[in-house]
Amino acid sequence: MKIGFIKKASAIALSLIMLGSVSNPAYAHHRLDDAMNLKDAELQTAVTDKPMLAEYLRFQVEVGVTEFWESLDLEEMDKYFINEDGSVYFRNSGEKTAEEIAKKKAFEEKFKDYINRIEEYCDKSGLKFNKNFTDGKGNFLAGSSNGDGQGTNSLSVSNCVKGDVLLLNDGGVQIWGAIMHAGIYDGTSSDLCIYSASPNAAANNNNVGVRWERLSDWRKNDQAWTLYVKNTSSSQKSYAFDYVTYYATPGEAYDWKASKSSTSKWYCSKIPWFAYKESPTGIDIDSDGGKWCWPIDIYNSTKTGLRNYYS
Known part of the structure; x- marks a missing residue:
């Protein structure tokens, strides 16, 4: 049985106990109604x-932060070693297909372009760019x-x-x-x-x-x-x-x-x-x-x- 399933089942049981539903369904229903009653919200x-x-939203939009991250292929990301200068290498040295090489090149170009957009935005707006974005092991330090x-x-x-x-x-x-x-x-x-x-x-x-x-x-x-x-x-x-x-x-x-x-x-x-x-x-x-x-x-x-x- 997967750990996640055990956690989920246990948490549901915990919720029921905290609400009192295990021993008293009517009391549990009352507690749930009370918890969801926003009239007594602080x-x-x-x-x-x-x-x-x-200002922050302007940065997000002009640089295209959401678009960059949502476009990432996470399975492909696991194959790459990313350097602080934006260059990207394959983690494994085996022979690569033309498609794999093309995908890696496309990601590297997209990432460098993204970094350039951030730098340009920071230069014109006076913001600091915190550039330590890798962990030294080729992974993003997000x-x-x-x-x-x-x-x-x-x-x-x-x-x-x-x-x-x-x-x-x-x-x-x-x-x-x-x-x-x-x-x-x-x-x-x-x-x-x-x-x-x-x-x-x-x-x-x-x-x-x-x-x-x-x-x-x-x-x-x-x-x-x-x-x-x-x-x-x-x-x-x-x-x-x-x-x-x-x-x-x-x-x-x-x-x-x-x-x-x-x-x-x-x-x-x-x-x-x-x-x-x-x-x-x-x-x-x-x-x-x-x-x-x-x-x-x-x-x-x-x-x-x-x-x-x-x-």
Whole structure:
């Protein structure tokens, strides 16, 4: 039996137990109605506008970020070794067909053109391009949370609740979009209060994959945001957090190519997306509904609101 199926079945059982349906169906129905009753949704204290959203969306559109990522053939990507200069090689040295060579060449040209568009946009707009986009092993380093560690922000979770979404940036743009990193807040006052996933071992408790991250490490970057998911009660937000942490356990694999439905591979912004979309709340905070939910997609979503911006 596949692990994903076991997780799914167990999570359904957990949901039923939490709702009280195993022992008392009538009570469970009452609890579900209560959870979905938006009349008692918490009063939101959020700022209505999202800073720099128009600028970020302009970057996304002019550079063609979504179009580039949605066009990738993930099976072909596994065959390539990608260098920081944009050059691409085959991982295996065996003889290649003319079709394979043509596909590799087409991807390399498309990738270099994409990088050039980002550089040109940054040159004319004065934005910084965070260029560390490979892991040294030929893979995209999509979703890095470290930045250069030289920035500072005053990120606070004092007005946040369990299940709120946190975003992080290092004052520039990346190949995967205008915002670098994402996580979900556990509702405590602990420094180690952000649940996320990262390909980097540096800082943030020195773990790779699904992990807890420190508020103090997030403050070493230039920008941070705290968001809430609209039309949800505090109990729904809390349950969304519990739901994703049941599925995504610390140490599980980081993979930016992970499908949204996978319960064994994760990337940073998939954590909060999964928490709300796959839990009984059922809210999709991915603004474009593509293969991936990037941090900018969460910021751009009409279903999220801003609590605070920190720089």
